Amino acid sequence: MLARRASAFARSFATVVDNAGVKVAAIDNGQPTTAVTFLVKAGSRYEPKPGVAHTLKNFAFKSTGKRSALGTVRESELYGGVLSASLSREYLALTSEFLRGDESFFVDLMSSFLTSSKFQRHEFQEYVLPVVEAESTAASQNPATRALELAHSLAFRSGLGSSLFASPHSHVSLDDVKEFAARAFSKGNIAVLGTGIDSAALTQLVEKALGGASVGNVAVESKPSTYFGGETRLESHGGPETVFIGFGAAGPADPALAILSAHLSPQPSVKWSQGLSPISAAIPQGTSVQPVLMPYSDATLFGLLVQGSSPEGVKEAAKVATNALKESTGLNGDALKTAVAKAKFAAASSLDGRDGILGALSTKVFANSDASIEATLASIDKVDAAAFSKSVAAITKSKPTFVAIGSVQTLPFTDELGL
Amino acid sequence: MNVLGPSLAPYIRSSRTLKKYVTPVAHWYADLMGYRKMGLKYDDLQVEENPQVQRALGRLTPRETYERSYRFKIASNCDLHHKPLPKEQWSKPEDDKRYLQPHILNIIKEEEERFTWDAMTVQRK
Numbered sequence: 001m002l003a004r005r006a007s008a009f010a011r012s013f014a015t016v017v018d019n020a021g022v023k024v025a026a027i028d029n030g031q032p033t034t035a036v037t038f039l040v041k042a043g044s045r046y047e048p049k050p051g052v053a054h055t056l057k058n059f060a061f062k063s064t065g066k067r068s069a070l071g072t073v074r075e076s077e078l079y080g081g082v083l084s085a086s087l088s089r090e091y092l093a094l095t096s097e098f099l100r101g102d103e104s105f106f107v108d109l110m111s112s113f114l115t116s117s118k119f120q121r122h123e124f125q126e127y128v129l130p131v132v133e134a135e136s137t138a139a140s141q142n143p144a145t146r147a148l149e150l151a152h153s154l155a156f157r158s159g160l161g162s163s164l165f166a167s168p169h170s171h172v173s174l175d176d177v178k179e180f181a182a183r184a185f186s187k188g189n190i191a192v193l194g195t196g197i198d199s200a201a202l203t204q205l206v207e208k209a210l211g212g213a214s215v216g217n218v219a220v221e222s223k224p225s226t227y228f229g230g231e232t233r234l235e236s237h238g239g240p241e242t243v244f245i246g247f248g249a250a251g252p253a254d255p256a257l258a259i260l261s262a263h264l265s266p267q268p269s270v271k272w273s274q275g276l277s278p279i280s281a282a283i284p285q286g287t288s289v290q291p292v293l294m295p296y297s298d299a300t301l302f303g304l305l306v307q308g309s310s311p312e313g314v315k316e317a318a319k320v321a322t323n324a325l326k327e328s329t330g331l332n333g334d335a336l337k338t339a340v341a342k343a344k345f346a347a348a349s350s351l352d353g354r355d356g357i358l359g360a361l362s363t364k365v366f367a368n369s370d371a372s373i374e375a376t377l378a379s380i381d382k383v384d385a386a387a388f389s390k391s392v393a394a395i396t397k398s399k400p401t402f403v404a405i406g407s408v409q410t411l412p413f414t415d416e417l418g419l
Numbered sequence: 420m421n422v423l424g425p426s427l428a429p430y431i432r433s434s435r436t437l438k439k440y441v442t443p444v445a446h447w448y449a450d451l452m453g454y455r456k457m458g459l460k461y462d463d464l465q466v467e468e469n470p471q472v473q474r475a476l477g478r479l480t481p482r483e484t485y486e487r488s489y490r491f492k493i494a495s496n497c498d499l500h501h502k503p504l505p506k507e508q509w510s511k512p513e514d515d516k517r518y519l520q521p522h523i524l525n526i527i528k529e530e531e532e533r534f535t536w537d538a539m540t541v542q543r544k
Contacts, residue, residue, distance in 0.1 A: 068529065074536045122478045 021187035022210055023365050026194035026202045027357060034196035035097040035354055038110045039362050042092040042184035044162040045296075046220045051166025052180045053087055054135070058128045059177060060085035060094055061109075065116030069123060072109060081106055089152070089160055090296055091362060092184075097354075103197055104205055111209035114185045124174045132172075136165040143242040143405045144305060146234070148292070154230035155248045155301050155401045159222055184220050191365045195354050225250050225299035229399030233408040241314040241406035245322060245419065246292070246303025247395045253295035253363075255343075255380045256391035257302050261291040262346060263328055263339035264304065264321075276338065278324040279304075286310065287317040297367065302395060311410035322417045329392045332385035344377050421527055422471045423520065446512070455510045456503035457494040462519035463487065471530070475522035483518060 047053040061083050062069045076083055081098035094113065096106040139145045153161040166172055187210070194202045227248040266289055268275030279289050287308030294301045304321045308314040331339065350356030351373060360373075383391075400419040404411040431437045449455075454464060465472060479487070490510075497504060 068532060070529070070533055070536065078541055121480070 021190075022206055023191040023368075024194075024199065024203045024206055025191070025361050025365050026197050026199040027361075028196060028198050031196040032100065033097055034100050034103055034194065035095060035358075036103065036107055036110070036197065036202065037193045037358050037362075038094040038114065039191040039193060039365070040092045040094075040114070040184055041090065041189035041220050041366070042180065043088050043090040044164050045089050045159050046180075046184060046222050047162055048180060049172065049176055050162060050170040051132070051172040052176050053092065053162075054164065054166045055128060055132050055172045055177050056181055056184075057085050057087040057092055058131045058135075059117065059119060059124070059181075060113055062123050062127060063118045063120055064112040065118065066108070066112040069127070076106070076109065079105060083109075087164055089162075089164065093358070093362070095358075100196065103201070107192075107202075107205040107209050111206070114190065115210065117181065119174060119178050119181070121174055124177070132166050133168070136167060139165045141239070143236060143239040144307065146236075147242045147244040147305065147403045147405050150232055150234070150403045150405075151244050151246050151303065151401045152294075152301065154232060154403070155227055155246065156225050156299060157228055160225050160296055160299060186220075189220055191362070193358055193361045193365065195357055225296070227299060227301075227398060229401045231400075231402040231414055233404040233411065235408050236405050237407075239406070240307040240309060241311045241411060242404070243306040243314055243318045243411060244292075244303055244401070244403040245306070245318060245325075245417065246301055246401035246403075247398050248299060248301040248401065249395050249398060250299045252298065253300055254391050254395075255376075256383050256388045257293055257295070257300060257395065258343045258347065258380060259336075259339045259383055259388060260325075260328060260392055261293045261302065262342035263331060263335070264289075264291045264324055265342075266290070269342070278327070279321055282320040282324075283317040284308075284313045287313045289317055289321045295363070297363075301401070303401065311407045314406070315410065315412045315416070318412055318417055322419060325396065326418075329389050329396070331388060331392075336385055336388060340380060340383065343380050347376050347380065348373055422466065422469050423523055449515070450512070453503070455512070455515065457497045458504055458508055458510050459490050459494050460510060460515050460518070462517050463490055463494075465519055465523075471523060471526050472519070474526050475519055478522045478526075479518070 042053060042056060044053040061072050064072075067075065072083075076096070076098075079098055079102050081096050081102065084095045086093045086095070094110045096110060098106050139149070149163045149165070153163065155161065190210070192202060192206050227250050229248065264277060264279055266275055266277045266280035266283075268280070274280050283289055287306065289304055289306050292301075292303045292305050304318075304325065306314055306318045306321055308317060351360060360376075400414060402414045402419065431441050449461065454461070467473065467476060476484070493504070493508075503509075
C-alpha cells in the first residue's frame with residue numbers, strides 16, 4: 001500500500017497522510033511525552049440503537065486477543081502511560097499519553113481493541129454496564145449537560161440528535177455492541193492523530209498494527225443532518241435553573257458563528273473586569289450566560305446557556321441574552337473588529353494544549369481539508385460586516401431550540417423572550 | 420491441584436492409541452456413575468464450595484443457571500423417593516456437555532495472570 005502524502009501547506013502544523021484508508025496526522029513540537037489518539041467514526045450519531053455508542057466507548061481497554069483487561073492496565077502502568085476513551089457525537093476517541101520511546105506498545109494496544117476485542121459477557125456485565133449506568137446518572141443530574149442533550153435531540157432528532165449517554169430505558173445487549181463495533185471499525189472510518197511524535201514514525205507503526213489485521217470494509221452510513229428546532233421544559237430541582245436558547249443550520253461550519261460567539265461571550269479578557277460583552281453588563285447577579293457553539297461536519301448548533309440560582313433571575317438574563325443576540329446582526333466597525341480578533345485568538349490559542357490540537361485536527365482529518373491554522377484564521381478574517389449580518393440573520397430566522405430545566409412554572413416560554 | 424481435581428485426560432488425549440482404547444471405557448464409566456439417571460450433567464457434580472467455581476457460576480447465562488437449578492430440584496426429588504427417574508427422563512449422553520469447565524479454566528488462568536503481575540520484578544532495559 002502506497003502512502004500518498006497530502007500536498008504540503010505553507011506553515012502547516014500537521015500533514016494528513018492517507019495510509020491504505022487510515023488517515024494519519026501528527027505534529028511534533030519536541031514535547032517529552034507523546035499522545036496518540038485513534039479516532040473512529042463511531043460517535044453517537046452512527047449508533048443503530050440508543051446507548052450503543054456509549055457502551056462501546058466503555059468497552060475500550062478490556063480483553064482483546066493480545067492481552068487481558070488486567071494485563072492492559074498493569075502493563076501500561078509499568079510504562080507510566082495514561083489511557084482514556086471519550087465519545088463525541090461524531091467520533092470515538094481512544095487516547096494514550098506516554099513517554100517518548102514507548103509508542104510501539106501503545107499503538108499496538110489501541111489497535112488491538114479495534115481489531116481483536118473479545119467483548120466478553122462477564123466483562124460486559126461486571127465492568128461495562130455499571131460504568132455506563134454511573135455516567136448516565138451523573139449526566140442526568142447535571143442540568144447543563146441535560147439541556148444540551150435535549151437541545152440536540154430537538155434540533156436534529158435522529159443522527160446528531162442521539163444522546164451521548166445511554167438511558168435507563170434503552171436496553172443495550174452485548175450483541176448490539178458487537179455488531180456496531182464490527183461495522184464501525186473499518187479502515188475508512190479510522191484516523192490516527194499524534195502529538196509529540198513524528199508523522200513518518202506514526203504512519204509506520206499504524207501500518208504494522210492495522211495492516212494485516214481483519215479490519216472490515218463496510219462504511220458506516222448516516223443520513224445528512226437536517227435542523228428542526230423545538231421547545232421543551234423539564235421539571236427539576238437541586239441544581240441551577242437552566243435555560244438554553246439555540247439556533248441551528250445544516251451545512252458546513254460558518255466562521256461568522258465563531259465571531260458571534262466571541263462577541264457575545266461574557267468571558268472578560270482582563271481578570272476581574274466586566275468585559276465588553278453586551279450581555280455581561282445587563283444580566284442580574286447570580287446568573288451566568290455562556291455561548292455554546294457546536295459545529296459538526298454537516299450541521300451546527302449555536303446557542304446561549306443561561307443558568308442561575310433563581311428562575312426570575314434566569315428569565316431576566318434570558319431576555320437580555322436574546323436581545324443581545326438579535327441586536328448583533330447590526331455589528332460593524334470597531335465592535336466587529338474586536339469580535340473578529342477575539343475569535344481568531346480563541347482559535348489559535350486552543351492549539352496551545354493537546355486537547356485543542358486533537359480537537360482541531362479531528363474536525364479536519366476526515367474531511368481531508370487544509371490542516372493548518374492559517375486557513376482557519378483566514379476564513380475568520382474574511383468575514384466582513386455584511387457577511388456577518390447575513391449569517392446571523394439567517395441563523396436567527398430558523399426555528400429556535402428552547403430548553404428550560406428547573407422550576408418550569410416560573411421559567412420563561414419562547415414567546416415571553418420574543419423568539 | 421485445582422478445583423477440577425486431578426485428571427489423566429490431557430495425557431490420554433495426546434496419544435492416539437490410548438485415546439482410541441480408553442474413550443469407550445470412559446463413556447461406560449460415566450454411564451455407570453448413575454448421575455444421568457437423576458437427570459443431571461457431569462458439571463452438576465462439580466464441587467462448588469470454593470471461590471473459583473463461585474465466580475464461574477456467575478458467568479453462566481441466565482438460561483444455563485435456571486436449567487441447572489431445575490436439574491437440582493429434579494435430582495433432590497429423586498433422592499426423596501430413593502428411586503431414579505423413568506428411562507425417558509434420563510439425561511442424554513450427547514447433551515451431557517461440560518458447561519462449567521471452560522469458565523473454571525479461564526478463571527484459573529486469570530488468577531494465575533494476576534498473581535504473575537503482582538509478583539513481577541521489573542527492570543528497565
